[in-house]
Structures are given as structure tokens and as C-alpha cells.
Amino acid sequence: DVVMTQSPLSLPVTLGQPASISCRSSQSLVYSDGNTYLNWFQQRPGQSPRRLIYKVSNRDSGVPDRFSGSGSGTDFTLKISRVEAEDVGVYYCMQGTHWPPPKPITFGQGTRLEIK
Amino acid sequence: QVQLVQSGAEVKKPGASVKVSCKASGYTFTSYYMHWVRQAPGQGLEWMGIINPSGGSTSYAQKFQGRVTMTRDTSTSTVYMELSSLRSEDTAVYYCARDGLAAWGQGTLVTVSS
Numbered sequence: 001d002v003v004m005t006q007s008p009l010s011l012p013v014t015l016g017q018p019a020s021i022s023c024r025s026s027q028s029l030v031y032s033d034g035n036t037y038l039n040w041f042q043q044r045p046g047q048s049p050r051r052l053i054y055k056v057s058n059r060d061s062g063v064p065d066r067f068s069g070s071g072s073g074t075d076f077t078l079k080i081s082r083v084e085a086e087d088v089g090v091y092y093c094m095q096g097t098h099w100p101p102p103k104p105i106t107f108g109q110g111t112r113l114e115i116k
Numbered sequence: 117q118v119q120l121v122q123s124g125a126e127v128k129k130p131g132a133s134v135k136v137s138c139k140a141s142g143y144t145f146t147s148y149y150m151h152w153v154r155q156a157p158g159q160g161l162e163w164m165g166i167i168n169p170s171g172g173s174t175s176y177a178q179k180f181q182g183r184v185t186m187t188r189d190t191s192t193s194t195v196y197m198e199l200s201s202l203r204s205e206d207t208a209v210y211y212c213a214r215d216g217l218a219a220w221g222q223g224t225l226v227t228v229s230s
Contacts, residue, residue: 039217041161048211048220049153049161060218092161094217104177105151105163 002027002098006091006108012116019080021111023093028073030097037096040069040078043110044089052091053078080113088113118142120212120221127227133200136224138212145193146170149215152186152197154208155223162208166215167195202228 003026013019029036040053051060053069056076066081080087093108123137138150152164165176167186174186180199188195195212209223 041217048223049213049217050220051216051218054216054218094161100166100175101181102178104179107161107163110160 001104002029002095002106004093004095004106004108006093006111009109009111011111011113013080013083013113014116015085016082019083019087019113021078021091021093021113023071023076023078023108025074025076025095027098029076029095030073036072038069038071038076039094039096040067041092041094041107042087042089043092044086047089049092083113083115085115088115118214118219120214120219122210122212122221122224125225125227127229128202130203130228130230132202132228133198134202134226135196135198136210136212136226137194137196138221139192139194140169140214141193143214146190150186150188150195151213151215151217152184153211153213153217155211156205156208159208164197164210169193169195199226202226204228 005024007022029038036056038056041049043049052063057069068079070077090110090112092110099105119141121139126134128134146169151166154162167174169188185198207228209225211223212221
């Protein structure tokens, strides 16, 4: 299985300051069609996950432009330009390149963002 | 708008089975695959498998092979996830999520306890 490793696992941030989360995969996430299927999700306390970013850098509808995704191959980053109170929660990266089974879709361990 | 509404919380004994439903609305049910993902208390997300609502074909994560069955009812736009031989480690919130995981259900808490 492709292992997704996030860092840091805990991220205290001052309101209005930037934040950055790293995600590394154990294999390249470039698919045979040329796309890279790396997504980012936000899970606020008590809520279902919400997709923020798909295929590395594409923001979903309604996602504030302070969220951005970048990266290639095995190294990816989610950046928040200015953290707001509503950004508190856990962030997950996910790869959808190496599947279907027996290879599963895999998620990172999650990064907990809190306000300092 | 896309809506995925799941069935309510369940409490099961070890060894039993549970069947969770996910009713879709706001789009053409047979046009999008449906994933199932679970989350144990305080833990991360774990992908379980996927079903094609059009033909009913399925693919399961190897970890759940032999214990999970995903089905669908096109007449009610509902997909189902049944997990058998439950053990305490299966206590989790189970989510359905439309293909691409852009839309998620509200989650169903399954508690396995004697």
C-alpha cells in the first residue's frame, strides 16, 4: 500500500498567520494519464470530512482562496495564507492514484490545526 | 444539491453484522461510484471499498475482503454497506462519499460492545 506521511501532526497557529502542512507519499502519485490524484480534506470538530483540494492544486467550489495546494511526485503541501478561527480541525491528504484493490486509497495520519 | 443521508447509529454485539444505508439525492444516482470510509474514535480515515451503482460491481480493500458487502437499490437511490463478524475494533463512524470524495454523508456510528 502507498503510505502517506503528514507533518507536523499538530500545528498551533496564531490567528492571521500562515500555516503549512506537508504530505509525502511512499511512491510517486503521477498516474499513467498524467494526472496526480492527491487530495486534501478538512474535518472540523464533529463534522464529516470536506474536500478542499483535488489533483494537487484545484480548489473545490466554495473553498476560500486562502487555501492552496502544491507539489509533485511524492511531495505535496497545503498552505493557508492567513488562518481564521473556522480553520480549526484536522487536515488529511489522500492519494487516489494507486488503486483499485488490492491497492487501497490511502490517507495521511492527519494534522490537527489549533489556534495558539 | 448533492445530499447523502445515512441511517442512524447502531449498537451491535461481537460476532454480529451491521448494515448501514446511504440515500443519495440531487444527482443521477447511477452516474457516480460511491465509496465507504470509516473512522475509529479519535483516529484517522480508512478507506473500505467502492460500489458502482450502475451495475453493482464492487471493489473492497483487502483488509475487509470476506467481511464487507456493498450493495445498491437503484429504485430508492440507496447504497448499503454490510460488515459481518463484528469485533470491538470495528467501532467507528462509517461514511459514504460520492466518487471523488467531494460529497460525504453525515456518518453512522457503529458501536460493537458485549
